[in-house]
Amino acid sequence: MSARSRGGRLLAAGAGAVTARWVLRAIGGSRYAGPLRRTNFHGRQVTLAAGPALATGAALAAAAGSPSVPAASAALVAGLGSGAVGLYDDVVGARPEQKADKGFAGHLRALSEGRVSSGLVKIAGVGAAGLAAAALLAADPTVRRHPRRTGGALARGVDVLLGAGVVAGTANLINLLDLRPGRAAKAALLVGAPLATGPAGGLVAGPLGATAAVLPADLDERVMLGDSGANALGALLGVALAARTGPRGRAGILAALVALTAASERVSFTRVIQSTPVLRELDALGRLPTEP
Template sequence: MARRFILGALAGPVGGGVARAVLRALQDHPKLARTNFRGRNVSLAGGPALAAGATAGAIVHRPEHAAASAIAGLGSGAVGLYDDLVGGRPEHAAKGFKGHLGALREGRVTSGLVKIAGVGAAGLAAAALLPRKRAVDVVLGAGVIAGAANLFNLLDLRPGRALKAGIAVGGPLGASGPLGAAGALLPADLDEEIMLGDAGANALGALLGVAYTARTGTLGRLAALAGIAALTAASEKVSFTKVIEANPVLNRLDQWGRRKPSPYPRGRG
């Protein structure tokens, strides 16, 4: 019990420290420069920083799940980063899962399809390394991990939104590593200096999926997967941003800490 407490106490600072170190190393890399929804210059370095920090913290907190956390966090983050870097090229253009499958039928393998397959494979491998080895539990766990990765990616449309959701979900789960990394990067995300991109959002969701899956059995995994599937299906019909903006409580939480709108785009530095 004491060992678990000590590891949990160390995981947050480790996650935050690694995230800050990676961010410092990558923030000015020209290939990671992007323009956000408001026309401000930001860096995609938040993605690899979060993936590395959250994974490191998760491994420290639960060393018995180290392999599952590493595969889920770094695997999902890596394929997400690939999509972030090349997804804007014309040959990778496609919208939604159906669009990527349509491109495949045309003989094109899009970066989005690589991401979908990679996140799914990472989720399956991670679930197979967690407790409860029955096939049904592994499949359900894989769905939770991969589905959570995709769901957090759908949330990452405004500064700080995915990180706030990650903190809200990670707190009850006791996911100290992802919480530490998310907390370390939240100020820069809210200030529109960085963005998570697919790399960060996928990794955060996948690691929270691992934390949940490791604590639950068949029914818990089934319930979570049903909820994730329902929200994902709803996102195809309804804009999460519009729903949040229409709800006073959600909108207040979403706006909390964010930079006030400015008509003048500003570059970093």
């Protein structure tokens, strides 16, 4: 990596951090702060303002660090789109009539009763954002092993669907990890750090900077990422993964994401982490030592 590339990615990371912190302060001092207050699993009062702050900072910085206009557009669509529908679910999903509509079965039950749950809106929105982002990447000649070089319209269509699955699947996986302070952010940093190298590394540098900026407050249990922050962060990582891989790589990543998502329906990630010493120590690193 050239010194110029390193400098550009450092600038993108700094821009992501500064933007996320600025948006977090702006929301905290606005009239929107009240509806975003929540009580976490420890009984502490936190704010979901970190979600839109992270989504905004990460998406804008990812676009600024992107190697091309289509990749920048894909980052904006995936990050801001997933963050917006995640915020909708964070706010509307907290209403009493929505609380019973949890899980995929709950969303289907609500639909059968003539209601559209906030969770179903989020699922559809993240899927649509992933599809749009993958289509934009398909128009980018800088994307690695573009199917236009090896196949026709059918191959391109399959590759777009695989890319959409990677973006939406990564968004969902990071959201599934957002059950304890700092867990989703740490996972994103661990996954994103290796992706910061190579031609598409600029897509990741900004989100990493924004994540690092909100992580201390997340660990201190002053904020939560919520669906807005976790979905946006995961979607942006998915864009970077899709930009680095061809059809086979995307298919492999998507298979792993589907397997992990299916496993989460039967096995508690928290239980697995607590029973694995290395994961348990990493999960607890930096977190408040005692419950109130």
